[in-house]
Amino acid sequence: MIQPINTYLRPIDTLEDAARVMLETRLDVLPVGDDQGRLVGVFSRSSLYRMILEKLPSHTSITAFVKTEAVTTQLERLDHITFEELEQVIQNSQVGSSIIIDRERRIIGILTKSKVVNALVESKNDLREQLEAILQSATPVEESVVRIHDKSVSKPYHQATYHWEHILTRDKSMKLLISSAQKAARRITSVLLRGESGTGKELFAHALHNASKRSSGPFVTINCASVPEHLLEAEFFGYENGAFTGADRSGRMGKLELAHGGTLFLDEIGDMALHLQAKLLRVIEGKEFYRVGGTKPIQVDVRIVSATNAPLEQMIVQKTFREELYYRLHVITLSIPPLRARPNDILLLANTFIKQLNPVLETAVTGIEESVQKVLYHYEWPGNIRQLRNAIERGMIMAEKGKISFADLPGELLGKATEIHGKTIVQAAEKTEIERALRETYGNKVKAARLLGISRSVLYEKLKKFQM
Ligand SMILES: Nc1ncnc2c1ncn2[C@@H]1O[C@H](COP(=O)(O)OP(=O)(O)OP(=O)(O)O)[C@@H](O)[C@H]1O
Numbered sequence: 279m280i281q282p283i284n285t286y287l288r289p290i291d292t293l294e295d296a297a298r299v300m301l302e303t304r305l306d307v308l309p310v311g312d313d314q315g316r317l318v319g320v321f322s323r324s325s326l327y328r329m330i331l332e333k334l335p336s337h338t339s340i341t342a343f344v345k346t347e348a349v350t351t352q353l354e355r356l357d358h359i360t361f362e363e364l365e366q367v368i369q370n371s372q373v374g375s376s377i378i379i380d381r382e383r384r385i386i387g388i389l390t391k392s393k394v395v396n397a398l399v400e401s402k403n404d405l406r407e408q409l410e411a412i413l414q415s416a417t418p419v420e421e422s423v424v425r426i427h428d429k430s431v432s433k434p435y436h437q438a439t440y441h442w443e444h445i446l447t448r449d450k451s452m453k454l455l456i457s458s459a460q461k462a463a464r465r466i467t468s469v470l471l472r473g474e475s476g477t478g479k480e481l482f483a484h485a486l487h488n489a490s491k492r493s494s495g496p497f498v499t500i501n502c503a504s505v506p507e508h509l510l511e512a513e514f515f516g517y518e519n520g521a522f523t524g525a526d527r528s529g530r531m532g533k534l535e536l537a538h539g540g541t542l543f544l545d546e547i548g549d550m551a552l553h554l555q556a557k558l559l560r561v562i563e564g565k566e567f568y569r570v571g572g573t574k575p576i577q578v579d580v581r582i583v584s585a586t587n588a589p590l591e592q593m594i595v596q597k598t599f600r601e602e603l604y605y606r607l608h609v610i611t612l613s614i615p616p617l618r619a620r621p622n623d624i625l626l627l628a629n630t631f632i633k634q635l636n637p638v639l640e641t642a643v644t645g646i647e648e649s650v651q652k653v654l655y656h657y658e659w660p661g662n663i664r665q666l667r668n669a670i671e672r673g674m675i676m677a678e679k680g681k682i683s684f685a686d687l688p689g690e691l692l693g694k695a696t697e698i699h700g701k702t703i704v705q706a707a708e709k710t711e712i713e714r715a716l717r718e719t720y721g722n723k724v725k726a727a728r729l730l731g732i733s734r735s736v737l738y739e740k741l742k743k744f745q746m
Pocket residue numbers: 294336444445446447473474475476477478479480481482545587627663664667
């Protein structure tokens with residue numbers, strides 16, 4: 279009855295990671311563990327929905343949505359626990375499931391309400407005896423635990439998840455690009471990934487690492503835009519004991535050191551400050567560096583994959599990007615075309631997302647109405663695949679079952695829909711959507727506007743326009 283847990287999330291995992299793991303495990307609640315696999319909380323399907331409805335980008339960390347008040351059952355007590363006690367645990371659990379942990383708080387299993395209820399329904403005779411027998415036979419689960427974050431015990435967080443087969447396309451230029459990337463993967467040469475936001479640069483970086491000879495080594499990411507400039511240096515090079523106020527007493531390894539023997543993925547490289555660019559260049563050329571506040575040179579062997587959507591050539595002219603670094607980074611450049619330049623990928627991706635997300639969202643969406651397909655095909659997709667994925671997720675949540683219709687589309691697509699199909703049909707869809715939002719929020723206009731992803735004043739304008 280206790281399902282051995284073979285997967286857990288970490289607080290720094292993203293919305294996308296959580297959705298993927300839920301899809302794979304079909305669990306409504308997932309334990310969240312630290313580097314040693316010790317329970318720190320749970321992430322539930324309702325939190326996933328909240329993140330999606332709040333339109334948070336898929337790379338948003340789940341940290342703020344982790345429930346830390348998870349009900350836990352100590353495995354050591356399972357030999358003696360009575361069915362009533364177990365039932366009590368399940369009843370008290372707010373998340374419908376109990377996470378089973380061992381004495382060291384390491385996650386080892388999960389017990390869901392539905393399993394207890396099923397057991398109750400199925401075993402009317404000698405219920406207690408049978409359940410207790412099942413419980414006892416469930417004790418030695420620890421050996422069968424296979425963690426997907428296995429490597430993270432020794433190398434926390436530093437793995438690449440995606441492979442070439444995750445990059446879906448039927449576009450010729452993309453296929454050529456993938457084949458160039460596959461050749462590049464085998465060499466140690468630096469690769470620069472270029473392309474608009476959401477085109478799949480990170481996906482390529484993962485696949486490059488996984489197809490390289492260093493695939494068993496670490497894959498370490500630094501997003502140069504999201505780490506504040508004054509912290510980036512320490513994040514990058516690490517620091518020695520007492521290097522600055524607030525620093526860890528024992529010093530800390532930087533990402534560069536952590537990536538030794540593997541790949542360092544420098545996302546948004548165009549946002550790196552000039553003085554750090556100079557330091558990075560020295561590392562690439564000399565293969566050694568110093569920690570912040572350190573005096574001992576440290577040797578590293580890393581392969582650099584970087585990504586940007588910034589106009590580096592223009593930045594060189596403006597002296598905000600170092601020319602020498604540019605030449606070092608872009609030995610091989612892979613430019614990923616925006617989604618609008620490969621319209622044949624749009625429906626392929628949309629239909630794949632539907633298949634992947636149905637079990638996660640608990641929806642029964644069967645496809646997309648033909649008139650809506652036309653809108654998706656002709657829309658410019660400024661946010662590329664990330665935006666398409668979000669639009670499909672939202673469409674699925676709204677549609678729940680059957681095909682995604684106009685009324686399920688996010689507001690930003692309605693302009694294109696009007697252009698293609700005329701005003702009347704789209705306005706009808708818009709009105710249906712507003713009615714639905716008001717119904718779901720019991721007439722609360724502030725909440726309805728939030729649900730619709732529009733401002734309150736826009737909602738009032740629309741209510742007036744539709745005389746609602
Ligand atoms: N060809 C593809 N097939 C399937 N999914 C894709 C593809 N390209 C991108 N995606 C998905 O789209 C989302 C955005 O991709 P990714 O994060 O790799 O883009 P990016 O170019 O690195 O974006 P940014 O520059 O904003 O960081 C991810 O969920 C990714 O899995």
